[in-house]
Amino acid sequence: MFKITALSTDDVRALQAGGPDAYGAVPERTVSTGAGNPCRHCLQNIPEGEEMLILAHRPFSETHPYAETGPIFLCAAPCERYEGAELPEILTTSPDYLIKGYGVDDRIAYGTGAITPTDQIGTAVKDIFARPDIAYIHVRSARNNCYQARIDRA
Incomplete structure (x- = not known):
């Protein structure tokens, strides 16, 4: 048995409020083109035409050689965190x-x-x-x- 773990709501709300990303930058705001813009909090594609954030994310608490950092998308508006074991x-x-x-x-x-x-x-x-x-x-x-x-x- 396993569960899928989305980004924490506290971390996402901070980013949605303009908090800094993994590089210390304010997340970029843009409009979703639909498919291909997956939110890492609700684990759904951000609908076409909806505002979204693009930011650098490092899914590790500390930096080290294996702590990869890369771009992710988030819904710009608050969304519900995915909770479940089924593939989102x-x-x-x-x-x-x-x-x-x-x-x-x-x-x-x-x-x-x-x-x-x-x-x-x-x-x-x-x-x-x-x-x-x-x-x-x-x-x-x-x-x-x-x-x-x-x-x-x-």
Whole structure:
């Protein structure tokens, strides 16, 4: 069993209020083009024509060699945080995703990274979590390496 973990509401509300991103910059505001603009809080595509934020995100509390930073999108207006174990909308719109496991030290667990077809994510997650050294899994875009969501044990 596993659960999909979206960005925390407190962190997202701070960004929506103009708080700094991972590089200390104010998030950019723009308008969504529809598909391809996934919010990392509600884990849905931001509807076409809706205002959105683009910002640098580092899904780690500290900097270190494995602490990748990259662009993400958020709804500009408050949205509800995704809570669940089923694959959310943003993890069903691409044919595949990059998944990789991390240890409690926030380092990539070698041998876990793989471009995974969308319909095989559940099986791949179970296989990765079968390793005792895995604390959590990141899901990233297979095309652009953008952070999508975290997967935790349920």
